[in-house]
Amino acid sequence: MNTFSFTRWYGIILKEFIQLKRDRLTFGMIIGIPVMQLLLFGFAINADPKNLPAAVLSQDNSPYARSFVRAMENSGYFRVVRQLDNEAQANELLAHGDVQFVATIPADFSRKLARGERPQLLLEADATDPSATNNAIGAMQQLAATALIRDLAGPLADQNPGPPPIDLRVHRRYNPEGITAYNIVPGLLGTILTMTMVLMTGLAMTRERERGTFENLLSTPARPFEVMTGKIVPYILIGLIQVTLIFLAARFVFGVPMKGNLLLLYSVVILFIAANLTLGITFSSVARNQLQAMQMTFFFFLPSILLSGFMFPFRGMPEWAQWLSNLLPLTHFLLLVRGIMLKGNELHELWPQIWPIVAFMLAVILIGLRFYKRTLD
């Protein structure tokens, strides 16, 4: 009697398709997620970032120096955005993250070059994310050997063979050994917080709705603001516990330095947690059930992890992807954490990354309050 029945089997398949068709959001995700991944991996992500912003501090205004800078730009890896006058400016630009590299050409560059004395050329790199700088540094080493071959023609041609005519010195600032853990640990901090905070709170309210307890909550005098914030606070505490665990591991297991102010770091973390929690609450106000809340979380998490600069260098992405990435709190959070832990940034240096997170949070709260259904209609 219990043999395989095609009718029954087909009935089950049919029912699944009907239910799938009814759940518009799931259906959208089935199409949307592959498309998003295709677009991001295909067009946005680039593991070999080029056109990295660089500044040049040239103390030698000679044709050789100019020729070398032009060669840097021609390599495709560097985009010279500033000419500097002194060392202090260089430090400031690197600390702010405005440029990835500063190339310093010493005053005696052309003189020593002419004498075959192998002048030094200093390349300082912001190595907080080693994967973003390594290829460019490699290209620079190549340039040191070959860039001036044509300039050293004629009477100077005998300089060509042998060691490279320029003695390139590379300073990997903030992360001299190029340890990837320095970048990964702050990144993980952000992604773990994003995932748990958005998801946990996203489920918190949809659970109430699915179980019917939401109607009870609505019939009490509780106000939307009280419900929203009341649901956020426990997860802030959970988030802080997660953060502390990660910090302890970073310090004592991975040996990531802590150059900046711990209090400042925690303040930034709380801001980031709050931003993610408001998003979670908003998702749960919009989603009809827990599954939808989870799908929305995933839809947000995917670009966060791919575009923020955690997995792939931010500066390797095309402009539209960078613009998109700048809307995501994780992008700014990564810069904040790297800035504080590795560069020892102070509060005044962090504002450019703080306000976008605050703006994101306010926008999400506004949307959330609109969707929070105080009445059931």
Next chain:
Amino acid sequence: MTAVVAAPPDTNPDGTGGSAGQPPLVIDVHGLNKHFGDKHVVRDFSLQVRRGEIYGFLGPNGSGKTTSIRMLCGLLTPDSGSGTCLGHDVIRDTAAIKREIGYMTQRFSLWEDLTIRENLDFVARMYSMPERAATVQSALTELGLDSRQNQLAGSLSGGWKQRLALAACMLHKPKLLLLDEPTAGVDPKARREFWEELHGLAESGLSVLVSTHYMDEAERCHRLAYLAYGRLMATGTVDEVIHGQQLITYAVTGPDLSALSQRLRTTPGVGQITPFGNTIHVTGRNDAALVAALAVLGGDSRYQIERIDATLEDVFISLMNDATDNFQ
């Protein structure tokens, strides 16, 4: 069907009228309407409930009972209409209404993963009650759940869940209870006890609006309202509702009642036939036509025909049929 128009659904001046000494109105709403999309769920809903009354709310599934109750307690905003609940405007003062009413949802809506005590404690906090611990403790004692206070609410049986839910919505001493099918799925004994409790509460001055499908519960209400397809079809006491419809019912006892029912159903003058075990109720509005219809039985001695008072159920089924004819 002999088309006799249903009783006017709006305010019924008899009984609710303002004769001196009547308790004040706790619910007084006029012309409430609610649409969900293009569905007109509640049409021109008007209701007057006095203090200390147990007001029964009846009607078939999907007739708009829950929607009406939700509009009264501020969970839904009416599209149009006006009125007050405990003296507060049902559209503007929903926050004030929420503080003074107790609303029990159709489905158990306390937190199943909290214990009995935690649930009561949470609800007490939501109403910012001053002596919370004492209130919760006395509620637990009254419920008789003192020894089980640390049990998860989800592990309670249907009857206990319902009692807990009632206790939770009574915690803040509301002036008006809105109960949405509170006894669905509860056994007869627990239902009886529940109603005894409601009557006790009503005597102490609490007003209760309760929706139900049970006829015995409807008969325990001081006043009734019958809703069908979003319209109020009848209001009044049980007697008023029954007599207002002027139904004539004959009880027929005998063999082969289902075949007889089939035959009578097509006979003019017969409004509806309801089987009750070995008896069928043959109901209509025209006595002569009914007698003529029943004459087919002739002098068959196996059948006993007796004129009886129409029951509430006869009336409700008749009202529902009228509503179907008029609005579908």
